[in-house]
Amino acid sequence: MRVHNIAVPFAFFLLLAGLVAATVAGAQTAAGTLEPKPGRERAVVAVVALNSGTEVTDFLVPYSILNQAGAEVTAVAPAMEPVALWPASAVRPDADFARFDAAYPEGADIVIVPAMIEADDAAVIGWLKTQAASGALMVSICEGASVLASAGLFDGKRATGHFYEHENRSEKFPEVRWQRNARYVEDEGVISSAGVSASLPVSLMLAERLAGRERAREIAAAYGVADYGPEHDSEAFNIGVAEVTTALKNMAFGWPRAHYLIEVRDGVDEIDMAFPLDFAARTYRGSSATIAAKAEVTTRHGLAVIADATGEARRSARLVRLPGAPEGGPEAAVTLANPATLREDFLAFIGDDLGPGTAHFVATQLEYPRP
Structure with a gap:
């Protein structure tokens, strides 16, 4: 008999580990490719971080894979201060929001949103709304879904996130059509992905749209990923x-x-x-x-x-x-x-x-x- 999830907030599992130790130019085409905005040779990707805490795998995996796919990738945060990674280490952002906006006034082509220690940080939410309005494809990794939901960018759309937070998200963001059993879900200019490990398949899917299937499969093979399709059984996982x-x-x-x-x-x-x-x-x-x-x-x-x-x-x-x-x-x-x-x-x-x-x-x- 299956044991239902015990009602402990997902943040408990993220934070306690640390304590113990298609709309505008640039949107997807019907063929599934992703073209950069006019005047750009390469797609511009912003991987967003909150300085006070950002999930390490959610952040580093898309940063690596989309670089390998030939995109122009920037690690961007509210401030030019170190980004504390969960559960350990820290990185320096490539740019803060102001520097990124000055370098790319037309906005990013793709914005990657990892899980953050605060899902409703005002600076992050405001910047994400501006990027979405500019036509960027918005992509959440794991509980980055709660960040994009806090920005209202999933309202009326299908989305997914970490299995453990499904009920909490459904209660907090009833305007979103939350999905189970998918590694990633796409709906009208936004893409969301499931647990932390979904950072690999969703990043590879984006790599295929940027650089083609052959290059994406080369990258996937290097990391032992045989399949990066959306099929996934989240009900196989349980915190009981x-x-x-x-x-x-x-x-x-x-x-x-x-x-x-x-x-x-x-x-x-x-x-x-x-x-x-x-x-x-x-x-x-x-x-x-x-x-x-x-x-x-x-x-x-x-x-x-x-x-x-x-x-x-x-x-x-x-x-x-x-x-x-x-x-x-x-x-x-x-x-x-x-x-x-x-x-x-x-x-x-x-x-x-x-x-x-x-x-x-x-x-x-x-x-x-x-x-």
């Missing part, structure tokens, strides 16, 4: 008694705490970095953080990452080495050598390290399908 028991047991009795240090360097792939940070912190047995040889590193596509720690990892930490790391250096607890199997390999490592129940709980929170 077993999952909450795992969380409480890990928080109360999970000693010594597990501290995972994700080793980053200049040129690190944003996606390779994002998932281990996200997965490790959601164990409720400890925390995750970035470690680097210097205070800031520049990612594969030019994003400045502010490392949480520098120098050598302390002995009690579990060092996680990412694909492309040079030979040598201190011994790692796990080396994730292949981007195509990285997510499964790291979940398997968590299962070996902290038990299969914890690995299952991590995957469920991210709505990540596993065999």
Whole structure:
């Protein structure tokens, strides 16, 4: 018998992990391609962040994939201050709203909206409304859906988001026709996607419309994604008694705490970095953080990452080495050598390290399908 979701706010699961450790030019055509606004050679993409807190995978995955699809991608935030990522690390935005507007007075072609610590931040909401009015395709990742719903941009339309927040969203935003069992939903100039793991398929779908199917499939293959269509069974995921028991047991009795240090360097792939940070912190047995040889590193596509720690990892930490790391250096607890199997390999490592129940709980929170 299926256990219904226990009524704990989704923010509990996002924030507690950190505490424990087609309208105008540029819209889609009938053929499914996406043309940039007149006068542009490349589509302009804004990946929006709230300085005080933005979900790491929601933010980094589309930033990486749409860069690989040839778009002109900007990480934009209300202020030119560091963006705190859930559950760990921080990045510097490429532009604040004022700088972006000055550089692109016609607005973006695509605006990506991740989950944010505040779904109704006034500066973000106002800017999103302006971008939508300019004809930008608005795309939410996971509970970025609540941000776009707060802006009224889903009113009267079909949309989706993380499975756990379905009832809360339906009550808070009754004007929206909330959908289940879809990785992403498109309706009249807006696209929404389901759980955190939907950042990959929806970004690949956009990559196909920007760069063609062949290029999108090349990118998908590099990350081990065989299919990025909209089909998805969100009812296969459930935060019930077993999952909450795992969380409480890990928080109360999970000693010594597990501290995972994700080793980053200049040129690190944003996606390779994002998932281990996200997965490790959601164990409720400890925390995750970035470690680097210097205070800031520049990612594969030019994003400045502010490392949480520098120098050598302390002995009690579990060092996680990412694909492309040079030979040598201190011994790692796990080396994730292949981007195509990285997510499964790291979940398997968590299962070996902290038990299969914890690995299952991590995957469920991210709505990540596993065999």
